[in-house]
Amino acid sequence: MIKFKAALENYVFVLPAVIIFSIFYVIPFLWVFQLGMFEWDGILPTKIFVGLGNFKEILFQDTDWWRSIWNAGYITMIALIFQNTLAFLLAWACDREIRMKNFYRVIFFIPPVLSEVVVGMAWRYIINDVDGANIINKMLVSIGLPQLVHSWLNEPKTALTTVALVHCWKGFGWGFLIFLAGLQTIPKELYEAARVDGANAWHSFKNVTIPLMIPVVVLVAILTVLGTMQVFVLIIGLVGGEFAGHTSVPVLRILASMRYSSRFGYACAQGITFGAILVVISFIQYRFSKRAKV
Amino acid sequence: MLFRQWRFFLVALLLSLPLFGIIGCTSQQSLKDEIKITVWHWMTDREAAFKELAKRYEEKTDVKVLFELYAPSDAYSQKIRAAAQGTNLPDLFGILGEKRDFGAFIKAGHVLDLTSYMDENNAAWRNSFFSKALAVNEFAADNTYGVNTGVYAVPIDIMTIQMVYNKDLLKALGLNPNKPVLTFQEFIDIGKKVKENNMQGLVSGWGEVWMIDCLANNYAFNIMGKDKVLATIKGEVPYTDPDWITVFGLFKKMQESGILANGLVTMVNKTAEQLFANNKAVFAFNGSWCVNVYKGMSPNLNYGVMLPPQASDKYPMAIWGGAGSSFMVNARSKRKEEAVKFLKWLTDIDQQAYLSETTNNLPANKNSLGKIPPVLSSFAKGMDYATHPNVWGVTEFSAVIEAFDKGIQSIIIGEKTPEQVAAEVQRIKEREMNKRKNR
Numbered sequence: 001m002i003k004f005k006a007a008l009e010n011y012v013f014v015l016p017a018v019i020i021f022s023i024f025y026v027i028p029f030l031w032v033f034q035l036g037m038f039e040w041d042g043i044l045p046t047k048i049f050v051g052l053g054n055f056k057e058i059l060f061q062d063t064d065w066w067r068s069i070w071n072a073g074y075i076t077m078i079a080l081i082f083q084n085t086l087a088f089l090l091a092w093a094c095d096r097e098i099r100m101k102n103f104y105r106v107i108f109f110i111p112p113v114l115s116e117v118v119v120g121m122a123w124r125y126i127i128n129d130v131d132g133a134n135i136i137n138k139m140l141v142s143i144g145l146p147q148l149v150h151s152w153l154n155e156p157k158t159a160l161t162t163v164a165l166v167h168c169w170k171g172f173g174w175g176f177l178i179f180l181a182g183l184q185t186i187p188k189e190l191y192e193a194a195r196v197d198g199a200n201a202w203h204s205f206k207n208v209t210i211p212l213m214i215p216v217v218v219l220v221a222i223l224t225v226l227g228t229m230q231v232f233v234l235i236i237g238l239v240g241g242e243f244a245g246h247t248s249v250p251v252l253r254i255l256a257s258m259r260y261s262s263r264f265g266y267a268c269a270q271g272i273t274f275g276a277i278l279v280v281i282s283f284i285q286y287r288f289s290k291r292a293k294v
Numbered sequence: 295m296l297f298r299q300w301r302f303f304l305v306a307l308l309l310s311l312p313l314f315g316i317i318g319c320t321s322q323q324s325l326k327d328e329i330k331i332t333v334w335h336w337m338t339d340r341e342a343a344f345k346e347l348a349k350r351y352e353e354k355t356d357v358k359v360l361f362e363l364y365a366p367s368d369a370y371s372q373k374i375r376a377a378a379q380g381t382n383l384p385d386l387f388g389i390l391g392e393k394r395d396f397g398a399f400i401k402a403g404h405v406l407d408l409t410s411y412m413d414e415n416n417a418a419w420r421n422s423f424f425s426k427a428l429a430v431n432e433f434a435a436d437n438t439y440g441v442n443t444g445v446y447a448v449p450i451d452i453m454t455i456q457m458v459y460n461k462d463l464l465k466a467l468g469l470n471p472n473k474p475v476l477t478f479q480e481f482i483d484i485g486k487k488v489k490e491n492n493m494q495g496l497v498s499g500w501g502e503v504w505m506i507d508c509l510a511n512n513y514a515f516n517i518m519g520k521d522k523v524l525a526t527i528k529g530e531v532p533y534t535d536p537d538w539i540t541v542f543g544l545f546k547k548m549q550e551s552g553i554l555a556n557g558l559v560t561m562v563n564k565t566a567e568q569l570f571a572n573n574k575a576v577f578a579f580n581g582s583w584c585v586n587v588y589k590g591m592s593p594n595l596n597y598g599v600m601l602p603p604q605a606s607d608k609y610p611m612a613i614w615g616g617a618g619s620s621f622m623v624n625a626r627s628k629r630k631e632e633a634v635k636f637l638k639w640l641t642d643i644d645q646q647a648y649l650s651e652t653t654n655n656l657p658a659n660k661n662s663l664g665k666i667p668p669v670l671s672s673f674a675k676g677m678d679y680a681t682h683p684n685v686w687g688v689t690e691f692s693a694v695i696e697a698f699d700k701g702i703q704s705i706i707i708g709e710k711t712p713e714q715v716a717a718e719v720q721r722i723k724e725r726e727m728n729k730r731k732n733r
Contacts, residue, residue: 042375043398061725130494130556130574131565154557156707239560240501244703259371261692262395 036269054269078164087175112173120237182216218289330358332384336370397439406623409444430617449617449658454676474600481603485551494555498579499563503699515612542712582673586654599672615680691726
């Protein structure tokens, strides 16, 4: 009885937080699942039950949805390869004893804290020729590469890659910070022991740094996938929207279903599908990381 | 032991108080503020004018009016929907979107039927408006939205969407700056001159696809007439009809001629307005609200207004026009009658003239034309050619509209042919019609 009362007292303490969490997270989460099975315009009190009809439409009919998943996947691959490689190399450089390393640590963390809309509009101004300064093309001409001049954000072949590269610029700071923290947890004695054993810089990097950084790399990779797959604000700032589907991403499709088509139920189904895809990808990454550790 | 239990209970209760405080925070007004009318709007350019009018109304009637601005328009739309779901809409508000959404708000019981107020005193209030402006807010008998016949909102301004041309740049191209372009062929011929002179031709917010929809529909009316366009929406005529392929083909011709500005497909309307105001584009496709925008950006801009150049002589050119912004009364408001009285005052001659003069928007009250700039008068003349999707009585499926507009974007960037886009749009039309049939 005394144990029960003690437990009850503890639960009473956490009750307010649990109530707030339930109201603002748990209930909306469950409600999304319910709404996904209805056709609803978001205004009328009545909803039409369609069962799994919305999910069937997403899986078998909505080619625009799968195109958006492909586009988001492309941006994510670029981020995983270029963004995280850059972040790792910069973190590795800043972990060593170089001049002004504290200054670099601050500078590299500025892009992630900037607003995505501001970054999108600023880069649009830098890149675009008609309504911008056309700086990239002018630089290419000045270094003798006029054949590489493009309307980077207005050509179907280059728009998505340009968006991906701007996203890399914006996002590498987070990875840099996490990699730097991870590098700083590696005991210096391990490097000293490796040096004593005759290892050069490359051997130390390969046999000490990389194995010990695998958990951090996996963490950054998972966060990169989860964050990049949900990008959309940057795209609105850069190209104004979906650009005939070439810069379409899942969140923009969900917004389009809600705002332009007034199909809230369908938008919820898209959200659930998207969430399931992200969970599967994260699970695969996690299993892969476990194998890599072994 | 008992004291210890009570102490824990009191602590838990104190920790819960902030929660009750959050739940208690609503937008309901206290008893003291019963005669305050709240208006939600999105019009950043009219905020100061609205506040001045609210002050004048309070001096006249002792009724406070509170205008609350929520911008941009996307954020405003979401706020209105959220408020509707929580049944805490303000006394007066507007709905941005299609007539289908307007109809849904009415069927959900959020919007007051204003027909009886319109018809009082020999329909004095109704007759004060341009009929095309009021028609946008009216649901006719046997409408397809399932809404009872009536007038459900009041326009506070009218607008038309036309083309504007920069007279100085036209002169620089060796053309007569006082002679607007009348035919589509003349228009695309100018494209060659624009390219040779390294200028930008037509700018518009075609990154926001609804403006593509607007111009495409204008040309659809011109090429095939209103009846065939509406028959297509009803599903009686396919989008693969040769007339529709001609409409799609116009955009291909515009792109090939060089008359379209670079990057048009990713351009938002604000950017287009800046380019035109800064003398960087010869033409712009924009609404009459642009007069105030250009005045703010470039007061000495020398420009004129024209209808989109006609592609066919078979049917008249049509433009989108009618009510610009409208306000409706919350049917559940405790201050319905005061809200209607305020709306009547707001749309009266003096107030409409004040709004028109200070914000350079066309008045909805036809007796208030007053002192409006010549360029705004040109926009007003376009009302003779005006139509609007909200008065057609039928609405196209949103998936079809999306495919239609994105298809035109694909034509402009050279990815698809008009025939391919027509086939794609028709495929989606048939899919949506089957879905509706099976429901």
